Amino acid sequence: MGLTRQSGTKEGMADVFNVEKLNGNEAVIALAGNPNTGKSTVFNALTGLHQHTGNWPGKTVTNARGNYRHRDCDFILIDLPGTYSLLASSIEEQVARDFICFGNPDATIVVTDATNLERNLNLVLQVMELTDNVIMCVNLMDEAKRKNIEVDASGLSIELGIPVVTAAAREGTGLCELMDCVYDVAAGKLKPHPKRMKYEEDIEGALKNIMPRLSEYIEDEIKARWIALRLLDGDKTIIDSIKEYMLGTGEILL
Ligand SMILES: Nc1nc2c(ncn2[C@@H]2O[C@H](COP(=O)(O)OP(=O)(O)O)[C@@H](O)[C@H]2O)c(=O)[nH]1
Ligand SMILES: [Mg+2]
Incomplete structure (x- = not known):
């Protein structure tokens, strides 16, 4: 089975961001997160040697992209700049925001630090406000364990309305579950329903x-x-x- 992309315009958008497709059928996955949450560790573990770096078109911000295969499907993983927010107060935030908003990835993973969830949830909530297809990866679970911090992943998932996967990327734990989850979301088998803010x-x-x-x-x-x-x-x-x-x-x- 191939993961089919939903609309013709998506291809065009991906091109603007120089997402090079080898067979035209890959699912595009964005990797977002605060700095130092293990985003690049996840990226390296998933894509191994199948990656290259460059700059975002027209920007001096480094961009890493890589490929991996899981089950019967090909994925392109885009390692976005580490940010605390998507409100575009820096060029990094603007790059991350623009890719999630206009690059139309099939899913966005937000990598978070299990020992610092309160701060990290700010970005999760912002990504949830921008797209349905969000997966929260609670990384550094080994550190959390060491500090006697427990994370109620299923409780979080219910509260947020999105899938939550726990991981300790440096030791490789949870990455298979993460790839399964990404597959299910990108293929439309698992539909997140992010809870959204209602304003005054x-x-x-x-x-x-x-x-x-x-x-x-x-x-x-x-x-x-x-x-x-x-x-x-x-x-x-x-x-x-x-x-x-x-x-x-x-x-x-x-
Ligand atoms: N203990 C622990 N350290 C991790 C884990 N994942 C990443 N790290 C470490 O955290 C630091 C930052 O990781 P990095 O992937 O560069 O974070 P990024 O800034 O989000 O891309 C590095 O020293 C990693 O080795 C993890 O699951 N557990
Ligand atoms: Mg990094």
């Missing part, structure tokens, strides 16, 4: 005004909502990104 009435009202004006450019309602929230935040970089990734050099009338 005036914000929700403003969103209702903005979203229809975005629908011409952005079909996906979750993304349109997220972009509308950024516009309400006064984040001008999102307009540049829409121009760059959705309209070529065209004009956007907002």
Whole structure:
């Protein structure tokens, strides 16, 4: 079985980010996370020697991408820059945000530090607000054990509405479960239902005004909502990104 990508535009988007497909049928998986959560350790363990690094198109931010095969399917794994947020206050955050938003990965893994979940959940919640296909990987479980920290992965999964996999990537624990989970999400066999924030009435009202004006450019309602929230935040970089990734050099009338 091959994992089929859902729409023609996805291919185009992936091209903008220089995601090179060997057989055109690979699932594209983004790897996000705070710095030092073991993202690159997961990336290396999954892709081994099948990886290369370069820069993000037009940016001086390093980009690592690699391939792996699991069960009967091929995957392209994109190691995003480590970030605490997706609110684009740094170039790294902008790169991570743009790839998750406009690169349309089939799934996004957020690698987190089991000993520091409270801080790490900020990014998880932000990714959940931007896309359905999120998997939380709670890494450094060996460290957590050493510090007598217990993590209730199934409780977290229920609370967040997304799959949660525990791992100790440096010793290779949990990686098979992670790949199984990624496979199921990318193939549509497992559908995450991320719980989302409902804002105060005036914000929700403003969103209702903005979203229809975005629908011409952005079909996906979750993304349109997220972009509308950024516009309400006064984040001008999102307009540049829409121009760059959705309209070529065209004009956007907002
Ligand atoms: N104890 C422990 N250390 C880990 C684990 N995963 C990664 N590390 C270590 O944590 C440090 C940061 O890992 P790295 O993969 O570079 O993190 P990144 O910044 O998220 O890419 C390195 O020293 C890794 O060897 C783990 O599961 N357990
Ligand atoms: Mg890294």
